[in-house]
Amino acid sequence: MTVPFSLVGIDHVVFIVDDMDKALRFYHDVLGCRPGYTYPALGMEQVWCGAALIVLWDITHPGGQKAAPPVAGGRNVDHVCIATGPFDHDELRAHLASHGVAIDREALHGGARGMGHSFYVKDPFGNTIEIKGPAEYPDGRG
Template sequence: MKNFSIERIDHIVLRVTDIERSLAFYTSVFGCELRKRRDDLGLIHLGAGASMIDLVDVDGPLGRQGGAAAGKQGHNVDHFCLRIEPFDEQALLAHLRAAGLAVEKAQMRFGAEGTGLSIYCCDPDGNQIELKGPSLEP
């Protein structure tokens, strides 16, 4: 039996071919706000209401891990993140492992509320899902 509930989508991560063009699009068309840049990773975090949209340059360090740009053989969305409560790492790992999922120890990652612990897993189709707890650092 699960021991947490989903509160909302924390963020989505989009792989893009021109990160500056995408930054301009999301800020000018949708009014997203630049929250944080990680040029060393080819990553931009944009505020989107209470959530975030992350842009990853397909030619950057993170983007290259996903293969080619979107097309018949490449995917555009890297993963989606669900903000959960409570975040009890041991109980969560036990629950996910009992469901047959391969999971590793939680790590600190940046999200819409700041930096906090999260765990990655995959759905039956291989879509990557991040389960994120509350922010521990702004």
């Protein structure tokens, strides 16, 4: 079966939030995302994460009411992996600590770019973000 399009990659993910200022501080200050498109009537802000967008949709805003999950506290995404360039692991640990962001776990495992080191953190709304460095072993072998 052929499909009438070619896949390019992830365009965006949408996270439900309930405090837009807090969300923007985290994504700008902690992760270094740049401001993207804004939709004030919807209570929605987008931030650039490399070539992809993270959409923040505030369910406390009248325009975001339809985004509220049907079950209070129900989750709709397990995690999002953000691919990064090389980084010093100790510097990243210090940066996260300086923003009061706890590291849930660290791991070395495969991803789209191969085997690499990952740090898992939570944003202020409980969404899990995987910060994944470049491949240490592009084909998964040491």
